[in-house]
Amino acid sequence: MKSIKKILVGIAFSPNLKPNIFEAIRLANMFGAQLVGVHVGEKTSKKEKQLLQLISEAPSLNFPIKTVWKKGKPIDIILSTCLEETIDLLILGAIQQENIYKYYVGSVARELTRKASCSVLLLIKPSIDRVKCNHIVVNGLKDKKTNETIKASFLISEALACKRITIVEEISQKEIEVKVSDDYSLRKATIKKEKLKRREDSRVHKILETINTEGISVKIQSIFGKRGYSIGHYAKVKRADLLVMNAPTKTTILDRIFPHDIEYILSELPTDVLIVK
DSSP states (O other): OOOOOEEEEEOOOSTTHHHHHHHHHHHHHHHTOEEEEEEESOOOHHHHHHHHHHHHHSOOOSSOOEEEEEOSOHHHHHHHHHHHTTOSEEEESEEEETTEEEESSHHHHHHHHHHOSSEEEEOSSOOSSOOOOOOEEEEOOSSTTHHHHHHHHHHHHHHHTOOEEEEEEEEOGGGTOOOOOSHHHHHHHHHHHHHHHHHHHHHHHHHHTTSOOTTOEEEEEEEESSTTHHHHHHHHHTTOSEEEEEOOOOOOHHHHHSOOHHHHHHHSOOSEEEEEO
């Protein structure tokens, strides 16, 4: 995600419509991007009037909003619109398919984050008034996608004027491979942990050497535990305003049997979550 030029937001005529629209407009202005709104359902003069009224109450957009009205299944419509409009960032709050509200958590979020052609931002508490982003947590796990994800977190921090980023290295307990039963084995496990931590810190520092971190307080934190679950818990405990994660790999039969690390995040969103593609 080198830049964000077009943002897509789902337009659901629900109680969350106003905060969702206000959040999307603020983000579009912060990134200097065009905002595209998509409503899954029938286009009526009443809905158009309601939407125009909300937009008139929101901060002025740098570029005019484009509204797409389509009938069909929400997931299919959103995925196809992302491709047709060459969207860089998809914002998910709630969407209405006629009188049925679909909230983008659980299985729906899993499908969209796997299949969307762009990065996905999940908002758990959209706000009419801006809530400042003070702390971003980003995954630093060993993965070919991590380099771009960390770079994206700094791009986001610049746009949101966030001055604090924590890069979390999740290390599986299996890597220690020492059964602690006495003082000797405890010492051995501690030494092993320190070696793993130094290895991961060195890898992340090499990534940071390619990024302009001036003005940002950067912390590298190693945690041992189940991948996905551990970073989600960390973000929640530290009250992070945004959690930035690698996009999940494409769905396979094994993914359906063994949960991907992102599944733990989506099952109980600890904060707003950005999934980078």
